[in-house]
Amino acid sequence: MTQRRSVILDLCVQAEFHTLLLLSLYLLFAGHNQPGGGFAGGLVASCAFGLRFVAGGGQALSRSISIPPTTFLGVGMLFAILTGCVSLLSGHEFLESAILSVDLMVIGKVKTSSVLFFDIGVYLVVLGMSLLVLEQLGEADGSDPDEVQP
C-alpha cells in the first residue's frame, strides 16, 4: 500500500525542519530567565520530527534520525539526575543550582545556570518519548513512500 506524498507539504517540512530544531534549541537555552525551557524546547523538537513523520511516514523519520529513541530517554535521564549528583558530590545539596560563567572566545562571556544541564535532560526525555510514540505508530505501515511505483 503506497500512498502518494504531497510534494508541497514535503518541501515545506524540509524547509522548516532545521529552523524548528534551531528554535527548540533557542527555547532550551533561553528557558532559565525567559519563556521556554527543556520541556517547551523538547516539544518543539518533537513537532519538527512529527512533521517529518506526517510528510514522509516512519521511513522519513528513521532517515532523519538514526539514534534509537530509548537512547534519548536514557541519556536525558542521566543528564537530569547527574546534575543533582554533581552538586551533591561538590559538597552542596542535591540539585542545588550554581551560576556558571564561561568565556567563549568569539561569542564573549556567557553566563548560565547549572539548571541548564537538568533542562537538557528534560529536552532529551521529551524528545525521546515523542520519537518512541512516533516509531510505534509508524510501525504499522512498513511501506516506503519514496519507492517509485512503476
Added chain:
Amino acid sequence: MSVLLVLPIALPLLAAAVAIIAYNQRTVQRIIAVGALIAVVIDAAFLLVAVERDGVQSIQVGAWAAPIGITLVVDMFSALMLIISMVTVLSVLIYAIGQPGVDQDQPVFHPVYLVMTAGVALSFTTGDLFNLFVAYEITLAASYVLITLGGRREQIRSGMTYIIINLLASTLFVVGIAWVYAATGTVNMADLAVKIAQLPAGTQTALSMFLLVVFGIKAAIFPLFFWLPDSYPTARMPVTAVFAGLLTKVGVYSIIRTQTLLFPQHVPSTILLVCAGLTMVIGVLGAIAQNDMKRILSFHIVSQIGYMILGLGLFSVAGVAGTVFFIFHQIPVKTALFLATGLVEESTGSTALSKVGGMIRRTPLVAGLFLLAALSLAGIPPFSGFVGKLGIIQAGFSAGEYAIVGVSLLVSLLTLFSMIKIWNGVFLGTAEDPTLRLAASTGETRLSTPVLMRGATVALVGVTLAVALFAGPIFDLSERAAQSLLDPSDYIEKVLG
C-alpha cells in the same frame, strides 16, 4: 548525611537511565539493576542506623529552605518501611531474572521496575504533600507498564480497571492538595502540621476525610478495595508479588502519615475502626470464596490492610507500634507467599486449587516455603505475624475496644482456614483435573524450577523468619516510630529548623 537520603531515589533512577540505554543487552541491565538495588538496601540500613542514633534526618533539595522547597525527611517509620521494602524489591528482582519469559523478551522490564522502586522510595522519604503526589505518579506510571507487560487479553482488560481507578484517585489527590493549599498556603508536611491546627475544626475534618478516601483507594480499604483482587492476579508473578507486598502499603503509609502528622485524630476513631473491621471481614470472606491461589492471596491483601488501619484507629502508642510492626512483617510475608505461588505456577502451569495437587511430594521445598509464610500470615506463634497481631490486639484490649478485637481474632481464624484450604488443595491431595500436564505425569515426579526463583523465595522467607527472630528489637524500633508519629515535634523541628 544528605547522600544517604538522596541515594534511594537517585540510584534506581540512574540505573534505570543506564538500563534503557542498554536496551537490548539483558546481562548489562541485570547487573546494573541488581547492583543498584543492593546499594540501596545498604544505604537504607545506614539510614536506619542514623535515625536510630540521631533521630529524624532531613535535607532540603536544591538548598531551598523548608516551607518553600522540597524536603526529604526520614523518621523511624520511614526508615523501617524503606529498608524492608527495598529488601523485598531486591528479592523480587532476582526472582524475576530467574523466571523464564519475564525480563528476557521485555527490554523495558528493568528500567520500569527501577523507576517504580524510585517512586516507592520517594513516597517513604518525602516530607512534602505535593511531592508525595509526584512519588505516587512515578510509581503508578511504572506500575501501569508492569501490570500490562506481556499484553495478554485479560491483562489489558483488568489493567484498564487498574489504570482508571488510579487515575481517578490521583485526580482526587490533586484536588485534595489544592484544598489543603488553599486553606493553609503550604504543602510542606511539617509546616502543614503547624498550620492545619489553626484551621476551623470543620475544615480540618473535611480535609482529613478527603485525604483518607484518596489514600483509602490506593490502600484498598473497604469499600474502596474492589479493583485490587480483579487486577493484581493477572500480571506476571513477580509483578503481582511486588505490587501485593508494596503498593497498598504505600497507601497505608500515607494514611498513617497524614492522619498522625497533619490531622492528629481528626477522623473519628470509630470510623477508622469500623472501616478496619469491614476491610478485614470482607477481605477474608472474599478469600474463602475463591478457588485460585492468586485470587485467594489477593483478597488476603485487602483483609490484612484492615489490621493496619485497626492499630492506627486506636491512636495509642501501643496500637500504632503494632501497626508499624505489622506492616514491617506483612511486606515480606505477602510477597513471599506470591513468590511461592509463582513457583507452583512455574512448575505446574496453574494455580487453580482444582488443577494442582500433591505438590508436597513433588516440590517439598516450595511446600515448606509456602507453609512458613502462610503460618506467619495467619499469625500462628512463633512467627512474625503473631507478634504483630498480638501487639495490635493488646492495644485494642487496653483501649477497651473489645468488639473489634473479637472481629480481628475471628478473621485470624478464617485466614488460617483459607491457608489450610490452599494447603489441602495444592500441596496435599491430588489434582482433580486430569487435563493438566502435571496430572499426566505420574504422581511422584519431582518438579523443578529455576534456581534463582527458588533462591529468591528462600531468601525472602528467611527475611520473614528473621523478623520473627528479632521481633523484640524490631518491636522496640516500631514503638519508637509510633512515639515519634504521635508526637511529631522532633519531625517538625528537624524540617523547619
